[in-house]
Amino acid sequence: MSARGKVRSQKTAIHEALCADYSLILNKVFEKGLITPREYRNLKSINKESVEGHVIELVDKLLDKGEDTCEAFLSLLQTDDDIVKTYPALRTLQLDDRGTLHAPVQDTSVGHSDVRPPPSKKLKKDERYELNSQPSGLCVIINNKNFSKPRRGSDKDAESLGEVFTWLGFRALMCKDQTKDQMERALKCFASQSDLAQLQEFNVEEWTGSKFTALQEAPRHGDALICCILSHGRKGVVLGIDDQPLSIKQIIGTFLPPANTTLTGKPKVFLIQACQGGQAQHGVFEELQADDSPSPTIPKEADVLVAVATVEDYLAFRHITDGSWFIQSVCEQLKDGCPRGEDITTILQRVNWEVGKKEGCSAPGAGKQMPEVRFTLRKKLVLSPHPNCFVAK
Template sequence: MAANDILRSNKTSILETLCADYRLILNKADQKKLITRREYTNLKSINKLDEEGHVVELVDKIMNKGEETCLAFLNLLQTDEDIQKTYPELKNILKKEHCLLPYPVQACSVDNTDNQPQRRKEDGQYELNSQPTGLCLIINNVHFRDGGVRHGTDKDAESLAEVFSWLRFRVLMCKDQTKNQMERALVCFASQCNFSQLQEFNVKEWTCSGFTDLQEAPRHGDAFICCVLSHGNKGVVLGIDGQPLPIKQITTTFMATPQSPLTAKPKVFLIQACQGRQIHPGVLLKGLQADDSHSTSIPQEADFLVHSATVEDYYAIRNKTEGSWFIQSVCNQLKVGCLRNEELEVILRRVNNEVAGKEGGAMPSAVKQMPEIRHTLRKGLVLTPNRN
């Protein structure tokens, strides 16, 4: 559905919600340059209208500016932290509309013949020109054979699907996989798998209405994202049968080869799993100050980024209703940083800082968490949202 149509179909609910503080939405629209300074001054100086009248004037003006401005306005409503806190009802109003535009069938960058803008910002960045940008695979282990249930992990999977579809990825999910199933599924995705090979893994695809049955075989684009949500231990994640799969094996499955469709392309792995059985304690700061090539070949291990929820030996915190500290921070920071065209490494460092600042338990510094980034990226990786 086009952004203008989304605004039109939800206009009444959006207007009623934004009336709670019309000055905030007016200022935000001005900051994002969705309206001109003259329009801002005129809207601000209207005295005869009540709160609803001001919001109606603003939204009508946005809708009259065309599809690109409507899309930018919807992205603002869904990604700005101040707006989310001030108008929490917007989340429910727009939840079903997070896929703002339909995505075309996967195509490699050499097939980019539909006049889409080339997204190589400068030398030294990975070229991400395929439509969609690539695949995002989520392995979401919820129900374990020992009776355990990872409450809150579906919230993480949905948040990841929303943000990476917004970032132009085709999002697929394999749910409740044993160790052997994870292993085979990863091998399948590392090659150019066909539709029949994926059936045993019950692969679902993210659409505007949620996860639905896969309709066609996936094809790799210019980048690959793999998110593993499961129990874990030092250096491993667990299948629902309790058997360990080494994280190193997950990444080496995608190492560069002459045949791999992902050779020389960025591959990002987000691991939400405990890495031990210890609670990570904190240290109270007393008296201390806290500071806020031309080669024709590449190494097999090049172009990887692995971001784990925690360093080895420690638990990773997950809320039963809100999802995990780590994944929710990743999704929130991507929404903010990608709109600024920031490199992924910069965004994920901010995730480290945010999660490190969280407190768990009854006493300060009793329960902490420190994510870890390891990468062999050779260039900057900038993911951009769909603004068309």
């Protein structure tokens, strides 16, 4: 296994160990030249609620730098006397003669006793959404790939979403290459829990562990909804394969009262991978500087989270093989954060950070992307891996 792969496979254990003294490990990687002075200042000054948040940012930064940096990082963890004394938990991660790590923490399966959230204040029942249904809910994916010029890489995004949300206990259902009218009618069918006969028009498929296959059972709402739209788009809209626009506001409204009441009070998450304009977004260089009584009613717009790949007016990047920056980052951060008990807004904030660091052009700052998250969630939404489900890391 590569050094980068070893770090990635052991991230949870490394995070837990290094939380003992964040300042020491930050100074050590800087002294070894693994991060630049600018990166050191950034990592030292970021505003995180917990030590673990700082450690995560540091390890992610080193992973982004590639194989040589990860190899040097592993060597530092094993050979520096101060590190060995300060982080005794790292002793279980020593390399053996075959170059593999001992006692790996279970990152690829759920229901393992070693996978546990970090120490934190336990949320009260009324502070988080209860996801008790089996399955937890529906993950609806509209995958519009085949325009006049195909959106290559969109299938990769759909598969990644199917895999990760099935792992999180949802039924992942996909319909592909929908016109604007088909999208509108398909979403209404999902919202109204239509039977199989009504859904046949849209060729709905379900993720079955390794691929999408024909839907065998009508969908039923659980305690949450995930709706993912993968398509072209313009400001405030996504496009059907006929290039006709469907507003994001209308998509959300399909699942809100009075159109839908079965999801009232339940969290509804919308992930939109689509351009929101034609402008190229440019980077700038930053300057561094050293309530309680319940109500019997709720607003109909409550309990919604919308995460869009880019802010309005700008393009969103998609790799023709590896998938889009936004969706791939969402899936990876869900894999990392959900076993630790992180809520979805914390996870999506890290997606913003990760995507915002990427460069779409060879010239620094010439091609940037900034996702946008807005929500009316009234509680914490914590998605938990489902027992006996597995996800690739």
